[in-house]
Amino acid sequence: MLANAIYGGVNAAVLTAMNADLSIDLDRMAAHCKWLLANGCNGLGVLGTTGEANSLGIQERIEVLEGLVARGVPAAKMLPGTGTTAITDTVLLTKHAEKLGCPGALLLPPFYYKNPSDDGLLAYFNEVIQRVGGSIKIYLYNFPQQSAVPFSVGFLERLLKANPGKVKGIKDSSGSYENGLSYVEAFARDGFEVYAGDDSLLKPLLEKGSAGCITAASNVNCAVGAQVYANWQNATGAAAQEVLTATRKAVTSVPLISGLKALVARNTGDARWLAIRPPHLPLTAVQTAALFSVFDASGIKLPKAA
Template structure:
């Protein structure tokens, strides 16, 4: 299995929009710098980035602007999965040429009952078309949204065919038995649970870290979990980050996260989402912020970063 030199906590970076619903590049770059400064990698174009509401041209332009902002590409794990195979190839090639640590690849959406043979062909076509020894692929398993599960048998086939390229997976299934099964069956494979609340269970079994929606809010605290020197210290850190995760995970995640960032950054525009999503209600946002404050939550230096 090839090396995957990258941070151990990644945020699926929220995407700010301006009043015309175009991507607000200055705010995005400032936020990316804040996340990196807090110890997180950047999983641009993840689910919580509203990636499926962004065009291929927008995703290319955003990645180029982030790279031009002197953010180390080794911190970048952009999502490049797409329904259309040519789009997936273009995005994956673009990210690889930019020097990103790897790419996070959803399976193609919409079609149901797709076979492992079809999914293997999809990933194989992308890998062969990109044709780069530098490409590192992390699969993205989120069947409750994609409708297309990534089976253990498929992973086994992909790793056998592309051992230097297919190096890990984000497991967003919410099924701990699946995560534990991945860790047991594929030693050395980079397994990233999608919730920091699972790190107490997953790290002793060999998890690589986590790629979590709420890493957008508490990246440094999650990084502390991963850096904890003792089991006791890790348990205390997991307990702290889990309280924040639990406060948010039952909510409409993207609008709620953006409402929190809008408050702590001082930029109300952060609360915007692209249709069909709708912004988080003002009363609900105030109640959430009060709950988070009661838990001792803060986003240190975000307002200063956003003002630069």
């Protein structure tokens, strides 16, 4: 396990609460963030894939960050997603995250144009980093199934060399143990923070020197993830990892964001959590029943929301 990581431990890719008219419900989102921090999360990956960030406008994203801080969610615990396809928007959001007190920002690649060269990617990130300036740390978001733009070890070597001390880590949502391990083996010795995007890889990668995880399922399984993180070297951690892996399998058995919102709605007793922006749709009754059945079979017991 990597020591002294800024976001070391369990981080939730936080759901964005919405109203029936699909506007953002900041009060409910802030309450969920506080529940996460009270029940095993070390940090909050707001405005990521699970948070429907790419269904939100730039101004809405700013309002989320400002609204959470105003409602008592510590900026120091937030790792906001600020990567967009436009250099100017990415810079604007990243600078705003630093202004509010976020130690780092998580950046997708410029994902609209496919198959960019490493030279092109390097030029994009160098330009963003130079324009952002400041002291905020940059984390990359490797999610090739969604972005179609993977980050190779060779590219990361070039980026780190060009921006010493600025690029601090990566969230790897490739789902590949081998890929996450390649980042750990290449860079963790220098304090580079590698975060698993798949709960099933938390303990295996901690054993090799990763910093923890940033996962969608942490919206509901963070207490178990915390047990794994605290006990990764012993049998308690191994047993907790089995439950963690089972919960991951359960939530990915249905459309992920819709399923997580259904689970949070059940745990809070608040059906408003089911609201989701198209093209995503709420689960059907059949899907919901199937999810609840397989999720409960994992043996997890969710701490009740306040």
